[in-house]
Amino acid sequence: MSIWPIIDAPGRRIGYARVSTKDQKLRMQRDALENVACDLVFEDHGISGTKASRNGLDAMLDELKAGDTVVVFKLDRLGRSVLHLADLLIWFQKKNVHFCSISEGINTTTPGGKLVFHLFSAFAEFQRDIIAENTRTGLNAARKRGARLGRPPALDSDTILEAQRIMSEGGVTVAEIARKMKVNRITLRRHLDRLE
Known part of the structure; x- marks a missing residue:
């Protein structure tokens, strides 16, 4: 056999x-x-x-x-x-x-x-439900502790203020400042919009 x-x-x-x-x-x-x-x-x-x-x-x-x-x-x-x-x-x-x-x-x-x-x-x-429930519980606990969720900001506040100062002096575009600071132009624009 x-x-x-x-x-x-x-x-x-x-x-x-x-x-x-x-x-x-x-x-x-x-x-x-x-x-x-x-x-x-x-x-x-x-x-x-x-x-x-x-x-x-x-x-x-x-x-x-x-x-x-x-x-x-x-x-x-x-x-x-x-x-x-x-x-x-x-x-x-x-x-x-x-x-x-x-x-x-x-x-x-x-x-x-x-x-x-x-x-x-x-x-x-069942396993997907458990993972989703654990994720929700973890996020809620982190929010209650005051943790900031998501990726850290690409630029710190000093860098954003410096970019704002350069722009206010005029003659320099966001793209030029972004190149100088080695960040994406869209990222810099988003941070400047929030600052305003």
Whole structure:
């Protein structure tokens, strides 16, 4: 009896393999993907899973068509985080692309595998709500402490007053002053408008 799962999918089997460092080998993942008869295999070698953009992953996503099945050796080879993995699985579902993880025995062509899509979707929504709530709570607490939110001003008050003094003497444009002070003309204009 084969140790490899039977993937009963209507379209192509598209494999994806990744290792994080140049020293690691893709051999085990390649063997597993070959044993389940993948039609195409995309790889990222020496690419951390934390990177949002990976050449192999991006090329695979561009290649996918409705009815295809993405096959990985393990879940952690695909997503850079649980939330990223959930986003990918939801994207697959919307594109009518199936997903199979050999090690975890996940196969969305089966009823149990379809449940995985729903669980990941619910988890992703829950995690986003938690992040949004924590962000709102943090911002409100900072406002109560009197913290100034957002980026710090590009120019300090002395610099703005100096720019205002030079302008009042006449004969110099905002663009010339901005060049001299090494700031963007629009930024300087905005600060001068506030001062006025």
